[in-house]
Amino acid sequence: MTSNQVLSEVEFNVVGKRPVRPDGVDKVTGRAQYGGDTNLTGTLQAKVLRSPHPHARIKSIDTSKAESFPGVRAVITAKDLPLASLSKEELGGDYTALKFASDHMMASDKVLFKGHPVAAVAAINAHVAQSAMDLIDVDYEVLDSVVDVREAMKPGATLIHDELRTNDMGETADQPSNIAAHMRYEIGDVTKGFADADLVMEKEFTTATVHQGYIEPHNTTAFWNSDGQLNLWTSTQGSFQVRATVSNILRLPISKVKVTPMEIGGGFGGKITAYLDAICSILSKKTGTPVKALMSRTEVFEASGPAPASWMRVKIGVKNNGTMTAVETEMAMDAGAYPGSPVMQAIVCAFACYDVENGRIDGYDVVVNKPKTAAYRAPGAPQAAFAVESLIDEICLNLKIDPIEFRLLNAAKEGTRRIEGLVARKIGFVECLEAARTHDHYKSKVEKGTGRGVAAGYWPNRGFQSSVVMTVNYDGVVSLIMGSVDIGGTRASIAQQTAETLGIAYEDVKPTVVDTDSIGYTFITGGSRTSFATGLAAISAAEDVKQQMISRAAKIWDASEDDIEFVAGMISHKSDEELKLSFKDLARQTATTGGSISGRSSVDPTGEGNGYAVHIADVAVDTETGKTDVTRFTAIQDAGKAVHPSYVEGQMQGGAVQGIGWALNEEYFFDDTGKMLNSSFLDYRMPTTLDLPMIDTVIVEVANPGHPYGVRGVGEVAICPPMAAVANAVTGVTGHRMNSLPITPGKILEAGWENGKS
């Protein structure tokens, strides 16, 4: 049973309704074109040879047997990438970043994780490519590896990169280290804050490497035309991001690269990085034909970008009444083989739910012998929320304070200054907590043998660049062209905002996602930004259309533009009520009043539409086996304004389910050397509908003042609270604090044995 509800403050004509998605028919009938469906005449199939070792030096690669194998058209190694022939001096200050990016795509001197590409073959079919690939002889010098983030931080640890030195906000350390970067922010007087506390609690927490688990594997088709134009058809969250990566690695002007984003079968942050595109491009250049590559599930697990494992220490001081006096955290996240974990985002998000005067946050970005981590839904924030929200639960138990009352007492509000220094604008955290407190789930009795946990989460939701073009057709239908890849229903949400602004029907807006040559720069679909930022671009382009339609009406009526208004899809003379035209009527006259009308806009919004969520989880734990079942779950979230409530509910439910997976099941198993042992969906256990209750949702709407309809991003914050909510519920049943994710049956049983009870 579900009790999804929307706590709405403002009603619009189209925004806030639940129309059918424009891409729905194609997707449910199997006609939608995904990357795997790309089949150009003469396409060759590519296979990538990957390292079996987590850490090894490449002594030599012999590709001669593969090259002479019948049906093989090309074989490449890192020597075929342009960077191989460019010196440090030629690349200047970009050398390290470019070498890391190029080596990540194909290793030149060392392999740094199991699955690291070392060579690739293009052949007449995948079987031939596979057979030829098996003939490539790589001579490795196997090196010691390090996979644990804390082990990698220790002095004397095996070095992943010989020249990597810690960057302490612009100051580079003297000695090489696996700690790529360290950042610290502080507010108030932390020492005094802890001294003023009646209770100080401190604990350490860990989380495992987890994967986004998108259904569609990475895929790319490349065709490097003889005129020098490179075309790519790929599954990506950001076609412009792929264009930038490929042009950087292949040293091509961006105008020589055109990327067409195909439909995408899930991404969650994992389809921002381009893995196959440069490889297929080089193979295509060598062969003169299109080349296509498709990862297997094992390749996706071992060689794409999971979310980092983490170690976190959290310390919180409180007065006896629950008021927080000081907070402190150190967080270290593994970046995988190359720098760039989301730990700095983690520390910023860690305490953003709370108004606390004294705080210190430290983050460490650490390289290890694992695949380079990538974004995964609110990158860094879920791990941080697990640690902070778990310790808060412990404090609530200690002080015998209701966990929602505690959070209300300390909640961030408009005007709260966060530890990194920024001040919250209008936010809806208190409203989320109030909605949780009054929800039937929270008021219901906790069943015997079950436990209930509550947790909160935060994600900033920033904007970035988006471009939109829209054209008014003679029949009054508006063609809406955008560069934002549609993952979670953004064709619909942008079309709704367009229709609302123009005062026309949703069905009269026809959205299309186009390639990088056909629209202005548009940042990735990620960061919960698309409905917000591309929505702003659409609203601005629609205003452009409105102004042009006023101008056309002025021509028709021989009137001043100042005397004409555009209200609710009607263009009217302000003082002559006989003079009025509907949007469609005027669209029919565009041919005789100056030609087609097109509106356009490129935006780069600077404000944040901070997102907050509160989750309530009930779990039952079998004390004989340690198995945990989630028996009831409610997700509450401030959406600002839910443009399409069904898709917002879907985001909230999806985030909650992925979070439950992190909490209870999901982890990469590595052997001692860093080889992943469970690279299939059989062994990497994600929750299915059979494992879960219906996820109830409550959409809270506290309008974002930075958007005309109040929209905030909704895609990410939903994954922040579930881990702690489930962990806190498990504590409620077992009495044991679970500091390490996932909370496997084994860990629950071990906690019982250590505490002398099962």
Next chain:
Amino acid sequence: MLELATIFIPTMLQEITHGIKKLELDARNVRQVVDELEKAYPGIQERLLDADEIREGLAVVVDGDVSVMGMLTKVGEQSEVHFVPAIGGGG
């Protein structure tokens, strides 16, 4: 009377400002902010910038808005200027 912008010094750079956590400056854009900081506290510029742009991993926030114009971002008379970790996103 001229109102000055308030510059919040990142914790890790307060060793350069001798423990000063925030200070007031007469600056009209981020470039002038950095220039004025460098005049008062030599060495701080190279911790904030890389090749004359804000260092990768950092973002400038003026009055709560994340800068999209880098060093050209306008700073008002009573603005708050912060240098904070850059935030990306997943999906």
